[in-house]
Amino acid sequence: MLLTCVRMEHKKLRHSHLWLVFLVIPLIPTIMGTGNYLQNLGLLKSEWYSLWTQCSLFYSNFFYGPLIGLYCAYIWRVEHLNHNWNQLMTMPVPVWEVFLGKLCLALECTVFLQLWVWVLFYAAGKIAGLHGMPPFEILIWLLRGSIGGMGIAALQLLLAMIIRSFAVPIALALLGSIIGFLLSNGGYGLFWPYSLMLMGMNANKDTDMVGDLMGFGISTAVFLLLFAAAGIWYLNKKDITAS
Amino acid sequence: MWREWKTEWMKVRYRKIGLIVMAFFGLIILWVCWILSRNDTEMMEDGYQLLFMNLPLIDTILMPTMIAMLGSRLCDAEVKGDTLKLLCTMEKKGRLFDMKVLTGAVYLAVFVVLQVVQIFLTGRLYGFPGTAKPVWYVYFVLQVYTVSMLILLLQTVLSFFYENQILPLAAGLFGSFVGLFSWFFPSGHPLKYLFLWAYYSELCFMGQDWDRVTRISTFYDVPFQFPVLGLVLMLLLAGYLVGKQLFLRKEI
Numbered sequence: 001m002l003l004t005c006v007r008m009e010h011k012k013l014r015h016s017h018l019w020l021v022f023l024v025i026p027l028i029p030t031i032m033g034t035g036n037y038l039q040n041l042g043l044l045k046s047e048w049y050s051l052w053t054q055c056s057l058f059y060s061n062f063f064y065g066p067l068i069g070l071y072c073a074y075i076w077r078v079e080h081l082n083h084n085w086n087q088l089m090t091m092p093v094p095v096w097e098v099f100l101g102k103l104c105l106a107l108e109c110t111v112f113l114q115l116w117v118w119v120l121f122y123a124a125g126k127i128a129g130l131h132g133m134p135p136f137e138i139l140i141w142l143l144r145g146s147i148g149g150m151g152i153a154a155l156q157l158l159l160a161m162i163i164r165s166f167a168v169p170i171a172l173a174l175l176g177s178i179i180g181f182l183l184s185n186g187g188y189g190l191f192w193p194y195s196l197m198l199m200g201m202n203a204n205k206d207t208d209m210v211g212d213l214m215g216f217g218i219s220t221a222v223f224l225l226l227f228a229a230a231g232i233w234y235l236n237k238k239d240i241t242a243s
Numbered sequence: 244m245w246r247e248w249k250t251e252w253m254k255v256r257y258r259k260i261g262l263i264v265m266a267f268f269g270l271i272i273l274w275v276c277w278i279l280s281r282n283d284t285e286m287m288e289d290g291y292q293l294l295f296m297n298l299p300l301i302d303t304i305l306m307p308t309m310i311a312m313l314g315s316r317l318c319d320a321e322v323k324g325d326t327l328k329l330l331c332t333m334e335k336k337g338r339l340f341d342m343k344v345l346t347g348a349v350y351l352a353v354f355v356v357l358q359v360v361q362i363f364l365t366g367r368l369y370g371f372p373g374t375a376k377p378v379w380y381v382y383f384v385l386q387v388y389t390v391s392m393l394i395l396l397l398q399t400v401l402s403f404f405y406e407n408q409i410l411p412l413a414a415g416l417f418g419s420f421v422g423l424f425s426w427f428f429p430s431g432h433p434l435k436y437l438f439l440w441a442y443y444s445e446l447c448f449m450g451q452d453w454d455r456v457t458r459i460s461t462f463y464d465v466p467f468q469f470p471v472l473g474l475v476l477m478l479l480l481a482g483y484l485v486g487k488q489l490f491l492r493k494e495i
């Protein structure tokens with residue numbers, strides 16, 4: 001049933017302009033980062049790693065969170081419109097599967113986004129004249145960023161479900177990301193979901209930011225379970241209002 | 244006109260727009276405190292310059308997305324509720340557009356005034372030596388408010404035109420990126436004139452030299468770019484006329 005839910009969610013996203021956002025927005029930090037790298041070649045000598053510090057700087061600190069927020073807001077938007085809530089809640093499907101179906105889709109979007117960022121990063125490296133392939137470690141960092149992003153996806157889904165506006169959850173994601181940036185600089189990253197993604201991605205660092213992989217994993221799992229459980233509880237307990 | 248103005252405020256009642264705007268302002272306070280906590284006492288000598296340099300940069304990152312949210316939220320009643328056809332039979336179509344922009348302008352004005360108060364109070368609380376030149380406050384308001392109004396016009400038009408609010412919000416995120424990118428270009432670079440969001444950096448009236456060896460930043464005044472301000476005002480007027488015309492022609 002869960003797989004059917006995921007398939008249905010896929011159908012709901014058809015003909016949306018989500019792909020446009022997916023393709024275009026990550027282009028800008030890549031261009032910015034590559035430009036910055038080329039201007040500071042005298043200082044940045046670790047080749048692919050240096051390019052990574054520049055490309056990941058703005059993308060992960062400020063924009064990955066709002067992009068996840070945008071996906072999640074869109075996933076719920078279809079339910080907020082045209083009385084679809086009524087239909088959704090009368091389907092013979094347990095609500096936890098409805099929520100997890102949407103969560104799976106959000107996670108899928110974030111993983112594909114990271115892979116697209118890797119493709120852009122590779123192209124940028126080639127344009128910048130770097131030899132060979134990027135270190136495999138960077139792909140791991142990107143995917144680890146998606147794992148860090150899982151807690152954000154669950155939280156954003158919860159927010160987008162409760163807040164009926166499309167724009168507000170995205171604005172909250174930007175606020176959360178910036179607080180995450182400040183907290184991770186202060187060493188409190190493990191306690192804030194929005195910091196986990198930039199720690200996982202090793203944003204603006206060429207050495208590993210996640211010293212304690214166990215702590216990172218536990219923190220991500222706790223946030224993911226907490227927000228997913230809150231979302232399912234909310235769907236179970238609260239009366240829905242269809243506009 | 245007074246009746247339409249009042250109606251507009253009734254529409255945004257309970258929409259908590261002010262709360263979100265205040266959340267952004269709260270974040271700016273936090274961010275500024277964080278910046279000041281990282282600087283030593285020597286840097287506090289130039290505390291006001293530091294603020295007038297950093298606040299527009301923070302605004303460049305935050306405001307495009309905040310304004311996209313504001314525009315989308317203001318137009319929600321018409322777009323989501325599909326009430327345009329109903330409203331346009333009761334009030335002039337152009338007036339509706341004016342009221343939307345004016346309502347957004349009030350929120351932005353409050354936001355900018357709060358930032359001015361923040362600069363003043365931060366200076367007092369952190370004990371910055373001397374006082375900021377009054378003209379800096381004027382330049383700051385001109386810099387942030389005029390560019391934000393330009394972005395608000397764009398976002399209002401986008402929010403009215405696309406029922407699917409992905410595009411207006413994506414435009415906001417795109418704007419934040421491009422605006423941030425623009426700070427890396429030298430003043431007067433042609434690319435800075437191409438994007439609305441880049442005018443925040445182009446109108447910056449404070450410069451900064453960072454010595455790599457001593458790691459000390461020195462601030463200096465940059466003459467305010469009145470021709471660029473003139474261009475922004477012209478774009479604002481043109482944007483208003485074009486936006487209104489587009490709205491008048493919109494099939495409902």
